[in-house]
Amino acid sequence: MATGVRRLGSFLTEDLVELLGVLDQTPAPRGRESLAAAALATWCARRWPAIEWTVQPYGAEGANLVATCGPGPLLYSHLDTSLDGDGRSAPEVTGRTDPPAPLRIADGVAEGFCLGVARAPVAAAVAAFARAGRGTLLIAGSGTHRRGGHGEGVRAFLDTAPPIESAIVAKGGPPGLITAEPGAAFLRVRVTGRPGVSMLPETALPAGGIVRHAGLVLDAVETWRERYLASRAPFGRVGAQAGIGAIRAGWTEKPDLLPAELLLDLYVITVPGERGSRLATELTATLHAVLAGGPLEGCSAHVEVEWLHDAQATDERAPIVTAAEHAWEHVFDTPPVDIVGWTGTTDGVVLREHGIDTVRVGPQSVRSSSDPRRDVVELAVLERYQRLYEALLGGAHAP
Template sequence: MAPGRRRLGTLLTPQRDAGEEIVRVLEVLDGVPSPYGHESAAAVRLASWCTARWPWIDWTVQRYGAGGANLQAGGPAGVLLYSHLDTSLGGDPSEDRPITGRADPPPPLKVTSTHVEGFGLGVARAPAAAALSGFVSAASRGVPARLLLAGSGTHRSTLHGPGGTPRSTGLDHYLATEPRPPAAVVAKGGPPTILWEEPGALYLRLRVRGRHGAVLARESAVPHGGVIAHAGPVIDAVERWRATYVAAGTAPGTQVGPAAGIGSLTAGRPDKPDLFPALLEAGIYAVTVPGAAPQDIAAALRTGVEAACGTGPLADCKVEVDIDEIDPAAATPADAPIVREARAAWRAEFGGDPPPITGWTGSTDGVVLRARGIDTVRLGPASRPSPDDPRCDVLDLASLKAYARLYGRLLTRE
């Protein structure tokens, strides 16, 4: 689209307050579920709304996989402003219940004069809406920039199920098909500062394998009573490993730190509890620091569990650990142009330097961009859990508007 057409478009399109635009985007997103890998309906609906609202901008839905989709806007040049469409929880109570413990649907978006509250706002609808508003502001001034609201932006392990599931993310698809951007800004909620370093993400699958049996014949299983009856020592061993890992894995002089924990524990079939299962399986997430070696992390976990189980009822069981590294930790140089520009934009918006931070444990697709040699910063509005429903997030509209302005400044590179 020619710059003159852009300027004409801004004259012909009634302008709204940035907070109002952000709320309208959130209302559009709130009406369509966008679980991981199934974002196409949300992408199409948001693209249609944006096209009607800003027809002088090219809004494109880029599909990939069975149901994934990205929403792209702008030209191929300039800084890439990135966020994602999928939510951490999918929004389907039947799918989310093992995590939330609830069978009722999430409540609709709630808007007051000062804040918004709703499902999926923290990850990542609210930052995505602020990014979209900031992009439109920059595009209205003829700034060459690119907006990408990607599918499959939340972490998922490929270790579940037979043989796992091949990973296909919206950002991977974008980077494989579109021109490489000179720099990127990740619009994700987080600490009230600028991150130019991010930790890595590692999934581990711990398996303790015995022999199945029948409840009516307790001694038929190995160990007697089945592996579930002896899960306590396994969990205790994982927790001891976790404490050691976190204490030893600090990264002095960096913005990031380690974390780990059990996120799932499975064994047997709920519809056949008269049988003792042979397999106890724990899904573990580890946040990694620069220089971390996944093989060493897995070996330490396996050794700890083997030692804890070697002299008890689980002595005849086999312990295995599988590795699924999403991405290693990655950093952009602190003096890179995009970092300097982010600092300047922060000072212009907030009146001071971004606060220093250490021990940050949140990993995003910023590590993917950095792995491709793309200098990247991450910043975004902070959310807090709803006091009425922990599945929902609360964000201040003033903060969302501030970050929208900040994103616009960064795209403009003022």
């Protein structure tokens, strides 16, 4: 039993803490979740032997954990973490190369690697499903966005699953019910000049090299971003957003060469009706305006779009939404907050694409003050969300 569990005095909390410990022990990088899925299935089979826990492989090393207890909604969360594996593989993002500290439970609080995305919601979902004994549980692989793919785990599940009418997405968020999620796309900006050498900076185009003028390109993208947000007012309950997540140029092993290309990668959140071609056209026009007449004149600008998915929404009169509202008030003794302009998106869009009425709801967490790879979540909050999921699966508030 994990340290500090007995004095918490709750069987619900004991299961949650044990599940968090299992999840913390095995890395679950996106598309390579098979070991983590197997470890979770083994633990669950020991804890709840009456339920059949199945590891569903997909791709080369991807895997889902699936369990079914007859009719009822689908309860979904995802196994992979935003940061790969052990949390050391993205120092460009975190600024850290040391391994994150192991899970810590103290004074009713859990602190650990990627609890927010998505280990804390996974623990609540698994425990709730086991106690409710109704519906279907899917802990999917590949639930985080990444270039070159989206939703492989949930799509593999849906390819062979029987018809599903409703779903609950267990993922962290605001203290309310999310019934609509925006679309998303990756954009790559490629500004190309001419290579040169550091000893003769005038040989490059622009003179001194394209990296020297990267600020102009960044400013141009920010100008486009401001126009984009101003022209896409919140649509229903979802809103638009955009941000630069990566910038690259040159060869780190030979910086005496001035590179010809500057690459910027953006993540763009879209409202209903958006088109990738429109995003590319607008951003390209802004870049051309900045390039003309300045030091980058003569360089070319090109925008590539990787479209992830369209915005999707569930009718707020759907039974799963009504049930979630009633269950929320029963568990929290207060109405859920009204959510508008939401800019987060999950595999809930894939479920809605397949005609499944879906509501997203999950616990709140904050980043650790000592390590941004670790999140902090109150076990009492997590326990309440477990009770909420139970109510939606098999209690009086089940749809």
